[in-house]
Amino acid sequence: MGLPFPIFTWWNGSTFGTWLGRRGKTRVGEDALGNLYFEGGTDPNGIPRRWVLYNGATDASRVPPEWFGWLHHQHDAVPDQSLPPARIWEKPAEPNLTGTRAAYRPSGALEAGGHRARSTGDYEAWTPDA
Template identity: 70%
Template sequence: MSILGSIFTWWNGATWGTHLGLRGKTKMGTDSLGNVYWQGGKDTAGNPRRWVIYNGANDASRVPPEWHGWLHHQVADVPDKSLPPPRRWEKEAAANMTGTSFAYRPRGALEEGGRRAAATGDYEAWSPEG
Protein backbone atom coordinates (compact mmCIF):
# COMPACT_ATOMS: atom_id res chain seq x y z
CA MET A 1 0.00 0.00 0.00
CA SER A 2 1.24 3.49 -0.79
CA ILE A 3 2.18 5.94 1.94
CA LEU A 4 -0.82 8.17 1.21
CA GLY A 5 -3.07 5.10 1.12
CA SER A 6 -1.88 4.00 4.55
CA ILE A 7 -2.47 7.48 5.96
CA PHE A 8 -6.00 8.07 4.70
CA THR A 9 -7.70 4.77 3.80
CA TRP A 10 -8.77 2.73 6.81
CA TRP A 11 -10.59 0.10 4.70
CA ASN A 12 -7.32 -1.17 3.18
CA GLY A 13 -5.69 -1.85 6.54
CA ALA A 14 -4.52 0.03 9.59
CA THR A 15 -3.68 3.70 9.14
CA TRP A 16 -0.64 5.45 10.55
CA GLY A 17 -2.82 6.87 13.32
CA THR A 18 -3.70 3.35 14.40
CA HIS A 19 -0.05 2.34 14.49
CA LEU A 20 0.80 5.44 16.52
CA GLY A 21 -1.99 4.54 18.94
CA LEU A 22 -0.34 1.16 19.59
CA ARG A 23 2.52 2.78 21.49
CA GLY A 24 2.56 1.42 25.03
CA LYS A 25 0.20 -1.46 24.18
CA THR A 26 1.05 -5.15 24.38
CA LYS A 27 1.19 -7.37 21.33
CA MET A 28 -0.64 -10.54 22.36
CA GLY A 29 -0.09 -12.69 19.29
CA THR A 30 -0.78 -13.40 15.65
CA ASP A 31 -3.09 -15.86 13.93
CA SER A 32 -2.61 -18.09 10.90
CA LEU A 33 -3.81 -15.31 8.56
CA GLY A 34 -1.20 -12.83 9.80
CA ASN A 35 -3.61 -10.66 11.82
CA VAL A 36 -1.97 -9.12 14.90
CA TYR A 37 -3.82 -8.87 18.24
CA TRP A 38 -3.20 -6.17 20.83
CA GLN A 39 -4.26 -5.38 24.38
CA GLY A 40 -3.83 -2.29 26.51
CA GLY A 41 -5.69 0.20 28.62
CA LYS A 42 -9.14 -0.28 30.15
CA ASP A 43 -12.64 0.34 28.88
CA THR A 44 -15.35 2.06 30.93
CA ALA A 45 -16.30 -1.22 32.63
CA GLY A 46 -12.69 -1.84 33.69
CA ASN A 47 -12.06 -4.63 31.17
CA PRO A 48 -8.84 -4.58 29.14
CA ARG A 49 -9.23 -3.16 25.63
CA ARG A 50 -8.48 -5.67 22.89
CA TRP A 51 -8.29 -5.18 19.15
CA VAL A 52 -6.99 -6.66 15.91
CA ILE A 53 -4.86 -5.17 13.16
CA TYR A 54 -5.81 -7.03 9.99
CA ASN A 55 -3.27 -8.34 7.54
CA GLY A 56 -4.87 -6.89 4.43
CA ALA A 57 -8.46 -5.77 4.00
CA ASN A 58 -10.54 -5.00 7.09
CA ASP A 59 -12.94 -7.94 7.14
CA ALA A 60 -14.21 -9.25 10.46
CA SER A 61 -14.87 -12.69 8.97
CA ARG A 62 -11.09 -13.09 8.70
CA VAL A 63 -10.76 -13.41 12.48
CA PRO A 64 -10.52 -17.11 13.47
CA PRO A 65 -13.06 -18.33 16.07
CA GLU A 66 -10.52 -18.74 18.86
CA TRP A 67 -9.29 -15.16 18.50
CA HIS A 68 -12.87 -13.90 18.17
CA GLY A 69 -13.52 -15.39 21.60
CA TRP A 70 -10.46 -13.62 23.00
CA LEU A 71 -11.45 -10.27 21.46
CA HIS A 72 -14.89 -10.51 23.08
CA HIS A 73 -13.56 -11.51 26.52
CA GLN A 74 -14.94 -15.07 26.34
CA VAL A 75 -11.51 -16.39 27.32
CA ALA A 76 -9.12 -14.61 29.65
CA ASP A 77 -5.81 -15.62 28.08
CA VAL A 78 -4.66 -15.86 24.47
CA PRO A 79 -6.01 -18.92 22.62
CA ASP A 80 -2.65 -20.71 22.49
CA LYS A 81 -2.58 -20.87 26.30
CA SER A 82 -6.25 -21.13 27.25
CA LEU A 83 -7.81 -23.42 24.63
CA PRO A 84 -7.25 -27.15 24.13
CA PRO A 85 -5.53 -28.22 20.92
CA PRO A 86 -7.84 -28.53 17.90
CA ARG A 87 -9.43 -31.91 17.31
CA ARG A 88 -8.64 -33.78 14.13
CA TRP A 89 -12.25 -33.50 12.90
CA GLU A 90 -12.32 -29.69 13.19
CA LYS A 91 -12.11 -27.72 9.95
CA GLU A 92 -10.19 -24.51 9.46
CA ALA A 93 -12.30 -21.35 9.58
CA ALA A 94 -13.24 -19.99 6.16
CA ALA A 95 -13.56 -16.34 5.21
CA ASN A 96 -16.90 -14.88 4.18
CA MET A 97 -17.28 -15.58 0.45
CA THR A 98 -20.34 -13.36 -0.09
CA GLY A 99 -19.91 -11.25 -3.20
CA THR A 100 -17.32 -13.54 -4.76
CA SER A 101 -17.60 -16.32 -7.30
CA PHE A 102 -17.14 -18.81 -4.43
CA ALA A 103 -20.30 -17.69 -2.58
CA TYR A 104 -22.97 -20.29 -1.89
CA ARG A 105 -25.80 -20.08 -4.41
CA PRO A 106 -28.64 -22.58 -3.94
CA ARG A 107 -30.58 -24.04 -6.85
CA GLY A 108 -33.12 -21.47 -7.97
CA ALA A 109 -30.89 -18.47 -7.25
CA LEU A 110 -30.74 -15.91 -10.05
CA GLU A 111 -27.01 -16.53 -10.44
CA GLU A 112 -27.77 -20.22 -11.04
CA GLY A 113 -30.32 -19.61 -13.77
CA GLY A 114 -33.32 -18.72 -11.60
CA ARG A 115 -35.07 -22.07 -12.02
CA ARG A 116 -36.22 -23.90 -8.97
CA ALA A 117 -38.05 -27.13 -8.42
CA ALA A 118 -41.80 -27.03 -8.84
CA ALA A 119 -43.83 -26.76 -5.64
CA THR A 120 -44.82 -30.12 -4.21
CA GLY A 121 -48.29 -31.26 -3.14
CA ASP A 122 -47.89 -29.88 0.40
CA TYR A 123 -48.09 -26.31 -0.87
CA GLU A 124 -51.42 -24.59 -1.38
CA ALA A 125 -51.54 -21.00 -2.59
CA TRP A 126 -53.45 -18.56 -0.40
CA SER A 127 -56.41 -16.78 -1.89
CA PRO A 128 -58.40 -13.99 -0.20
CA GLU A 129 -61.75 -15.62 -1.04
CA GLY A 130 -60.95 -18.86 0.76
Template identity: 75%
Template sequence: MGVLGSIFTWWNGATIGTNWALRGKTRAGEDSLGNVYYQGGVDMNGIPRRWVIYSGANDASRVPPEWFGWLHHQVEALPDQSLPPPRRWQKPAQPNQTGTANAFRPAGALEKGGHRAAATGDYEAWTPGE
Protein backbone atom coordinates in the same frame (compact mmCIF):
# COMPACT_ATOMS: atom_id res chain seq x y z
CA MET B 1 1.41 0.83 1.60
CA GLY B 2 2.83 4.30 1.20
CA VAL B 3 2.75 7.08 3.76
CA LEU B 4 -0.21 8.82 2.11
CA GLY B 5 -2.10 5.54 1.87
CA SER B 6 -1.62 4.85 5.58
CA ILE B 7 -2.82 8.36 6.44
CA PHE B 8 -6.03 8.34 4.42
CA THR B 9 -7.11 4.70 3.99
CA TRP B 10 -8.28 2.42 6.79
CA TRP B 11 -9.52 -0.50 4.67
CA ASN B 12 -6.05 -1.71 3.64
CA GLY B 13 -4.59 -2.00 7.13
CA ALA B 14 -3.85 0.16 10.13
CA THR B 15 -3.62 3.92 9.65
CA ILE B 16 -0.90 6.09 11.13
CA GLY B 17 -3.32 7.09 13.90
CA THR B 18 -3.94 3.47 14.84
CA ASN B 19 -0.23 2.69 14.86
CA TRP B 20 0.33 5.79 17.01
CA ALA B 21 -2.39 4.68 19.46
CA LEU B 22 -0.80 1.22 19.80
CA ARG B 23 2.46 2.66 21.16
CA GLY B 24 3.08 1.18 24.59
CA LYS B 25 0.49 -1.58 24.15
CA THR B 26 1.46 -5.22 24.56
CA ARG B 27 1.51 -7.47 21.52
CA ALA B 28 -0.61 -10.46 22.59
CA GLY B 29 -0.06 -12.72 19.60
CA GLU B 30 -0.67 -13.51 15.96
CA ASP B 31 -3.12 -15.91 14.33
CA SER B 32 -2.68 -18.26 11.38
CA LEU B 33 -3.95 -15.58 8.96
CA GLY B 34 -1.28 -13.08 10.01
CA ASN B 35 -3.58 -10.80 12.05
CA VAL B 36 -1.79 -9.27 15.05
CA TYR B 37 -3.51 -8.79 18.43
CA TYR B 38 -2.72 -6.19 21.10
CA GLN B 39 -3.80 -5.50 24.66
CA GLY B 40 -3.23 -2.50 26.88
CA GLY B 41 -4.95 0.08 29.00
CA VAL B 42 -8.47 -0.22 30.37
CA ASP B 43 -11.83 1.19 29.35
CA MET B 44 -14.04 3.26 31.66
CA ASN B 45 -15.37 0.04 33.30
CA GLY B 46 -11.89 -1.25 34.10
CA ILE B 47 -11.95 -3.91 31.37
CA PRO B 48 -8.69 -4.36 29.41
CA ARG B 49 -8.75 -2.93 25.87
CA ARG B 50 -7.96 -5.34 23.03
CA TRP B 51 -7.30 -4.72 19.30
CA VAL B 52 -6.73 -6.63 16.11
CA ILE B 53 -4.63 -5.30 13.24
CA TYR B 54 -5.63 -7.20 10.10
CA SER B 55 -3.11 -8.45 7.58
CA GLY B 56 -4.78 -7.31 4.40
CA ALA B 57 -8.38 -6.17 4.08
CA ASN B 58 -10.22 -5.12 7.24
CA ASP B 59 -12.87 -7.83 7.45
CA ALA B 60 -14.13 -8.97 10.84
CA SER B 61 -14.96 -12.43 9.49
CA ARG B 62 -11.21 -12.99 9.08
CA VAL B 63 -10.76 -13.27 12.86
CA PRO B 64 -10.60 -16.98 13.84
CA PRO B 65 -13.10 -18.13 16.50
CA GLU B 66 -10.48 -18.62 19.22
CA TRP B 67 -9.20 -15.06 18.83
CA PHE B 68 -12.76 -13.70 18.57
CA GLY B 69 -13.41 -15.14 22.02
CA TRP B 70 -10.28 -13.47 23.38
CA LEU B 71 -11.10 -10.09 21.76
CA HIS B 72 -14.59 -10.10 23.28
CA HIS B 73 -13.43 -11.23 26.75
CA GLN B 74 -15.14 -14.62 26.53
CA VAL B 75 -11.82 -16.16 27.58
CA GLU B 76 -9.16 -14.26 29.52
CA ALA B 77 -6.08 -16.32 28.65
CA LEU B 78 -4.58 -16.23 25.17
CA PRO B 79 -5.98 -18.91 22.82
CA ASP B 80 -2.75 -20.91 22.62
CA GLN B 81 -2.65 -21.10 26.44
CA SER B 82 -6.31 -21.76 27.21
CA LEU B 83 -7.69 -23.87 24.37
CA PRO B 84 -6.97 -27.51 23.55
CA PRO B 85 -5.32 -28.25 20.21
CA PRO B 86 -7.75 -28.52 17.28
CA ARG B 87 -9.32 -31.91 16.64
CA ARG B 88 -8.66 -33.87 13.44
CA TRP B 89 -12.24 -33.38 12.25
CA GLN B 90 -12.31 -29.62 12.75
CA LYS B 91 -12.09 -27.50 9.63
CA PRO B 92 -10.28 -24.18 9.63
CA ALA B 93 -12.45 -21.07 9.87
CA GLN B 94 -13.29 -19.37 6.58
CA PRO B 95 -14.02 -15.70 5.98
CA ASN B 96 -17.48 -14.59 4.91
CA GLN B 97 -18.02 -15.57 1.24
CA THR B 98 -20.98 -13.25 0.60
CA GLY B 99 -20.51 -11.31 -2.62
CA THR B 100 -17.86 -13.66 -4.00
CA ALA B 101 -18.02 -16.48 -6.52
CA ASN B 102 -17.93 -18.95 -3.60
CA ALA B 103 -21.11 -17.57 -1.97
CA PHE B 104 -23.97 -20.00 -1.35
CA ARG B 105 -26.68 -19.72 -3.96
CA PRO B 106 -29.77 -21.88 -3.37
CA ALA B 107 -31.83 -23.41 -6.13
CA GLY B 108 -33.98 -20.66 -7.60
CA ALA B 109 -31.36 -17.94 -7.21
CA LEU B 110 -30.95 -15.75 -10.28
CA GLU B 111 -27.25 -16.69 -10.46
CA LYS B 112 -28.32 -20.35 -10.85
CA GLY B 113 -30.86 -19.75 -13.58
CA GLY B 114 -33.78 -18.60 -11.45
CA HIS B 115 -35.67 -21.93 -11.55
CA ARG B 116 -36.61 -23.80 -8.42
CA ALA B 117 -38.21 -27.15 -7.87
CA ALA B 118 -41.99 -27.29 -8.12
CA ALA B 119 -44.03 -27.33 -4.91
CA THR B 120 -44.46 -30.78 -3.44
CA GLY B 121 -48.11 -30.43 -2.43
CA ASP B 122 -47.44 -30.18 1.30
CA TYR B 123 -48.44 -26.51 1.37
CA GLU B 124 -52.02 -25.39 1.71
CA ALA B 125 -52.73 -21.69 1.16
CA TRP B 126 -54.67 -19.82 3.82
CA THR B 127 -57.90 -18.16 2.75
CA PRO B 128 -59.29 -15.33 4.90
CA GLY B 129 -62.61 -16.05 6.58
CA GLU B 130 -62.18 -19.80 6.84
Protein backbone atom coordinates in the same frame (compact mmCIF):
# COMPACT_ATOMS: atom_id res chain seq x y z
CA MET C 1 -3.75 2.47 -5.60
CA GLY C 2 -0.33 3.10 -4.13
CA LEU C 3 0.86 4.22 -0.72
CA PRO C 4 -1.65 6.97 0.25
CA PHE C 5 -4.73 4.75 -0.15
CA PRO C 6 -4.34 2.70 3.10
CA ILE C 7 -3.59 5.86 5.08
CA PHE C 8 -7.15 7.14 4.67
CA THR C 9 -9.26 3.99 4.20
CA TRP C 10 -10.04 1.85 7.24
CA TRP C 11 -11.81 -0.89 5.22
CA ASN C 12 -8.65 -1.72 3.29
CA GLY C 13 -6.51 -2.36 6.38
CA SER C 14 -5.20 -0.32 9.27
CA THR C 15 -4.93 3.43 8.97
CA PHE C 16 -1.81 5.40 9.83
CA GLY C 17 -3.36 6.50 13.15
CA THR C 18 -3.94 2.89 14.16
CA TRP C 19 -0.30 2.05 13.55
CA LEU C 20 0.77 5.05 15.64
CA GLY C 21 -1.58 3.98 18.44
CA ARG C 22 0.32 0.70 18.83
CA ARG C 23 3.18 2.42 20.60
CA GLY C 24 3.53 1.16 24.17
CA LYS C 25 1.04 -1.67 23.61
CA THR C 26 1.79 -5.38 23.81
CA ARG C 27 1.48 -7.72 20.86
CA VAL C 28 0.09 -10.95 22.28
CA GLY C 29 -0.29 -13.14 19.23
CA GLU C 30 -1.12 -13.87 15.63
CA ASP C 31 -3.72 -16.20 14.14
CA ALA C 32 -3.51 -18.49 11.11
CA LEU C 33 -4.87 -15.74 8.83
CA GLY C 34 -2.05 -13.35 9.79
CA ASN C 35 -4.19 -11.04 11.97
CA LEU C 36 -2.25 -9.44 14.83
CA TYR C 37 -3.71 -9.14 18.35
CA PHE C 38 -2.77 -6.47 20.87
CA GLU C 39 -3.47 -5.57 24.47
CA GLY C 40 -2.73 -2.37 26.34
CA GLY C 41 -4.31 0.42 28.28
CA THR C 42 -7.63 0.17 30.08
CA ASP C 43 -11.17 1.29 29.43
CA PRO C 44 -13.09 3.49 31.92
CA ASN C 45 -14.12 0.37 33.88
CA GLY C 46 -10.52 -0.76 34.33
CA ILE C 47 -10.81 -3.65 31.84
CA PRO C 48 -7.76 -4.09 29.58
CA ARG C 49 -8.31 -3.01 25.97
CA ARG C 50 -7.82 -5.68 23.32
CA TRP C 51 -7.93 -5.25 19.57
CA VAL C 52 -7.00 -6.80 16.24
CA LEU C 53 -5.13 -5.48 13.22
CA TYR C 54 -6.43 -7.36 10.21
CA ASN C 55 -4.15 -8.81 7.59
CA GLY C 56 -5.96 -7.53 4.51
CA ALA C 57 -9.58 -6.42 4.41
CA THR C 58 -11.17 -5.25 7.64
CA ASP C 59 -13.88 -7.86 8.19
CA ALA C 60 -14.92 -9.04 11.65
CA SER C 61 -15.84 -12.48 10.30
CA ARG C 62 -12.12 -13.04 9.66
CA VAL C 63 -11.45 -13.41 13.40
CA PRO C 64 -11.29 -17.12 14.37
CA PRO C 65 -13.57 -18.23 17.25
CA GLU C 66 -10.74 -18.73 19.74
CA TRP C 67 -9.45 -15.20 19.22
CA PHE C 68 -13.00 -13.81 19.28
CA GLY C 69 -13.32 -15.23 22.81
CA TRP C 70 -10.07 -13.56 23.86
CA LEU C 71 -11.03 -10.20 22.30
CA HIS C 72 -14.36 -10.19 24.18
CA HIS C 73 -12.81 -11.22 27.53
CA GLN C 74 -14.44 -14.65 27.57
CA HIS C 75 -11.06 -16.05 28.64
CA ASP C 76 -8.03 -14.17 29.90
CA ALA C 77 -5.15 -16.24 28.56
CA VAL C 78 -4.08 -16.16 24.92
CA PRO C 79 -5.83 -18.97 22.98
CA ASP C 80 -2.56 -20.79 22.29
CA GLN C 81 -2.06 -21.17 26.05
CA SER C 82 -5.60 -21.62 27.36
CA LEU C 83 -7.49 -23.71 24.81
CA PRO C 84 -6.97 -27.37 23.94
CA PRO C 85 -5.59 -28.17 20.50
CA ALA C 86 -8.09 -28.42 17.63
CA ARG C 87 -9.66 -31.82 17.01
CA ILE C 88 -9.03 -33.58 13.72
CA TRP C 89 -12.73 -33.34 12.79
CA GLU C 90 -12.95 -29.57 13.31
CA LYS C 91 -12.97 -27.45 10.18
CA PRO C 92 -10.94 -24.23 10.14
CA ALA C 93 -12.92 -21.01 10.51
CA GLU C 94 -13.59 -19.19 7.27
CA PRO C 95 -14.74 -15.61 6.73
CA ASN C 96 -18.21 -14.62 5.58
CA LEU C 97 -18.21 -15.11 1.80
CA THR C 98 -21.39 -13.15 1.07
CA GLY C 99 -20.84 -10.78 -1.85
CA THR C 100 -17.85 -12.69 -3.21
CA ARG C 101 -17.57 -15.17 -6.07
CA ALA C 102 -17.28 -18.00 -3.52
CA ALA C 103 -20.67 -17.19 -1.90
CA TYR C 104 -23.35 -19.90 -1.76
CA ARG C 105 -25.91 -19.56 -4.53
CA PRO C 106 -28.87 -21.95 -4.58
CA SER C 107 -30.11 -23.35 -7.88
CA GLY C 108 -32.83 -20.71 -8.33
CA ALA C 109 -30.61 -17.69 -7.66
CA LEU C 110 -30.20 -15.16 -10.47
CA GLU C 111 -26.41 -15.35 -10.13
CA ALA C 112 -26.58 -19.13 -10.67
CA GLY C 113 -28.58 -18.83 -13.90
CA GLY C 114 -32.03 -18.16 -12.47
CA HIS C 115 -33.46 -21.58 -13.32
CA ARG C 116 -34.78 -23.83 -10.62
CA ALA C 117 -36.20 -27.33 -10.71
CA ARG C 118 -39.84 -27.56 -11.72
CA SER C 119 -42.28 -28.01 -8.86
CA THR C 120 -43.64 -31.47 -8.31
CA GLY C 121 -47.26 -32.60 -7.98
CA ASP C 122 -47.47 -31.64 -4.30
CA TYR C 123 -47.65 -27.93 -5.12
CA GLU C 124 -50.93 -26.23 -5.84
CA ALA C 125 -50.96 -22.54 -6.68
CA TRP C 126 -53.17 -20.26 -4.60
CA THR C 127 -55.96 -18.41 -6.34
CA PRO C 128 -58.27 -15.80 -4.77
CA ASP C 129 -61.41 -17.72 -5.88
CA ALA C 130 -60.49 -20.95 -4.08
